[in-house]
Amino acid sequence: MESVTPPILEFNKTCVSYTKQTMAVKYVSAAIDKNTITAIMGPSGCGKSTLLRAVNLMHNLYPNIRVDGEILLNGENILSMEPIDVRRRVGMVFQRPAPFPTMSIYDNVLSGYVLNGIRLSKTEKDETVERCLKSVALWDEVNDVLNKKGTFLSGGQQQRLCIARALAMKPDVLLMDEPTSALDPIATAHIEELMQELQNEVTILIVTHNMGQAMRISSKSMFMYLGELVEYGDTATMFSNPSDERTKAYLTGKMG
Amino acid sequence: MDKRKIRNRLAKDNALLWAVCILATLTAVPLFAILGEVFLRGYDQLSWTFFTEPTPTAYKAMVAIEAGNSIPGGIxxxxxxxxxxxxxxxxxxxxxxxxxxxxxxxxxxxxxxxxxxxxxxxxxxxxxxxxxxxxxxxxxxxxxxxxxxxxxxxxxxxxxxxxxxxxxxxxxxxxxxxxxxxxxxxxxxxxxxxxxxxxxxxxxxxxxxxxxxxxxxxxxxxxxxxxxxxxxxxxxxxxxxxxxxxxxxxxxxxxxxxxxxxxxxxxxxxxxxxxxxxxxxxxxxxxx
Incomplete structure (x- = not known):
């Protein structure tokens, strides 16, 4: 059955190449529905992160990298849009928590506005900080130390701060590049729980090495291998009954 | 293992360590010599007026030296x-x-x-x-x-x-x-x-x-x-x-x-x- 609402994000024969000879991502086509969590899995070097970073035009920073095909955000091709516009609508959380070291927790949450040159009144600022820190379940832990540096927090708290920072810009899509790989199991559980709650406000695309994580949090999964999108479908179906031999080999630990 | 070989290597190691220490000391000597020279000759001139007064004229300085006083004025x-x-x-x-x-x-x-x-x-x-x-x-x-x-x-x-x-x-x-x-x-x-x-x-x-x-x-x-x-x-x-x-x-x-x-x-x-x-x-x- 076709879904009624159009997909929020759509890859259409997306290719990414680092050099002329080798393609890191080959002709990926997939449609992602609004307010879902989609996991991108695959062995190291299969192009997961490369595909993710194409969505917020991170590759534009490096002149050697070419992105071809189309990536549609609400029907509009990202590749022909201004990077600044795209990145405002597509937030990103990195593998290592990277709060801005010179800014306080408070300023870190608001850094997106500062970097975009948007001025907020004091009440708007306070509201945004409270709303975002509450939505990442960090408010109760840090509301009395908002003026301390962001780097003063633990790794898991720092990562939640980075999520709050991305959410402050009210993005349509949130990209997460192995957001828990640098965290301990408890902090990981916190973030996974958080993602479940966040999917009501934002569509999440997450790269993960951890199959258990993909199974726990995502409704749909992509399996990539050597730059190709091998399989894309419901997470439950893919784990119980993968249609491709390579997916099966990866999921059963014979390859990876 | 050949014991003589090991002793040989240890001796070489020691010799190199000594060489490095001696050379390092040699480079530090001029630095400390300069610091010492300037400090010993200069410290009794440092006074409050040395920092607040301009250079004296040669004449004033000459008079002060003739009288056995220290040179007035400063920098x-x-x-x-x-x-x-x-x-x-x-x-x-x-x-x-x-x-x-x-x-x-x-x-x-x-x-x-x-x-x-x-x-x-x-x-x-x-x-x-x-x-x-x-x-x-x-x-x-x-x-x-x-x-x-x-x-x-x-x-x-x-x-x-x-x-x-x-x-x-x-x-x-x-x-x-x-x-x-x-x-x-x-x-x-x-x-x-x-x-x-x-x-x-x-x-x-x-x-x-x-x-x-x-x-x-x-x-x-x-x-x-x-x-x-x-x-x-x-x-x-x-x-x-x-x-x-x-x-x-x-x-x-x-x-x-x-x-x-x-x-x-x-x-x-x-x-x-x-x-x-x-x-x-x-x-x-x-x-x-």
Missing amino acids: ANGIIGTMIMLGMAVVVAVPIGILCGAFLAENPKNRFAQMVSYLTDLLQGTPSVIIGIVVYIWVVVPMKGYSAIAGSVALVIMMLPLIIRSTEETLKILPASLKEAGLALGGNRARVMLKVQLPAAFGGIFTGVLLAISRVIGETAPLMFTALGCSFIRFTIDKPISAVPLLIWEFFNDPNLQELIWGASLFLLLFVLTLNLTAKYLAKKWNQ
């Missing part, structure tokens, strides 16, 4: 001249140097940036006396006179390569994730540089500025062509002005004032030493 004109010229030079060189360093760090593959980088190295190696004579032609001749402005132009040119390099190096060692995180939030490159990268690099850049100051504060040759010197305290920037290193040279040339060399040298040495130690301390603190 206030030099200290004030140095501070004025350094102040102006810092105000000009720091923003230009930081912007240039940021440009070089952000565009390592750009042809123009590579050229600027190469020229920066060249400028750093240019003898200061040449910079002095060029600034003489550029500034002193058109302005029809020596001035603090001309002196600070020479200092700016000497400071720039050091500030550019330290800014560039510091920005380059910042984690790339910092810049990417800033850009991922929708900031443009200029804003990310100003709000994220430069603040994060502050420690390194500040250290670089302090080292640049300590490098040029003792420069004498370029100031001879530009600031010339002045025997009284002066705050105007379009007239000849004094500087501590210029005073040392003047004292050396005046038999009546020679005693003052050591006080002035000690002051300069202590100032540079303090700046260097501060820079080291900040660099260490920033790296933690």
Whole structure:
């Protein structure tokens, strides 16, 4: 059955190449529905992160990298849009928590506005900080130390701060590049729980090495291998009954 | 294992260790000898008036020496001249140097940036006396006179390569994730540089500025062509002005004032030493 609402994000024969000879991502086509969590899995070097970073035009920073095909955000091709516009609508959380070291927790949450040159009144600022820190379940832990540096927090708290920072810009899509790989199991559980709650406000695309994580949090999964999108479908179906031999080999630990 | 072979290797190791220690001591000897010489000869001249009074005239100094007193007056004109010229030079060189360093760090593959980088190295190696004579032609001749402005132009040119390099190096060692995180939030490159990268690099850049100051504060040759010197305290920037290193040279040339060399040298040495130690301390603190 076709879904009624159009997909929020759509890859259409997306290719990414680092050099002329080798393609890191080959002709990926997939449609992602609004307010879902989609996991991108695959062995190291299969192009997961490369595909993710194409969505917020991170590759534009490096002149050697070419992105071809189309990536549609609400029907509009990202590749022909201004990077600044795209990145405002597509937030990103990195593998290592990277709060801005010179800014306080408070300023870190608001850094997106500062970097975009948007001025907020004091009440708007306070509201945004409270709303975002509450939505990442960090408010109760840090509301009395908002003026301390962001780097003063633990790794898991720092990562939640980075999520709050991305959410402050009210993005349509949130990209997460192995957001828990640098965290301990408890902090990981916190973030996974958080993602479940966040999917009501934002569509999440997450790269993960951890199959258990993909199974726990995502409704749909992509399996990539050597730059190709091998399989894309419901997470439950893919784990119980993968249609491709390579997916099966990866999921059963014979390859990876 | 052959025991003789092991003994042999240990002996070689020991010999090398001794060689390194002896050579290290040898390099430290001149440094301590200089510090000791200047300190022993200069410390009894340091007094409050040494810092508040301008240079005495040769006549006054001669009278004082005849009477068996210590030379009156001090180096206030030099200290004030140095501070004025350094102040102006810092105000000009720091923003230009930081912007240039940021440009070089952000565009390592750009042809123009590579050229600027190469020229920066060249400028750093240019003898200061040449910079002095060029600034003489550029500034002193058109302005029809020596001035603090001309002196600070020479200092700016000497400071720039050091500030550019330290800014560039510091920005380059910042984690790339910092810049990417800033850009991922929708900031443009200029804003990310100003709000994220430069603040994060502050420690390194500040250290670089302090080292640049300590490098040029003792420069004498370029100031001879530009600031010339002045025997009284002066705050105007379009007239000849004094500087501590210029005073040392003047004292050396005046038999009546020679005693003052050591006080002035000690002051300069202590100032540079303090700046260097501060820079080291900040660099260490920033790296933690």
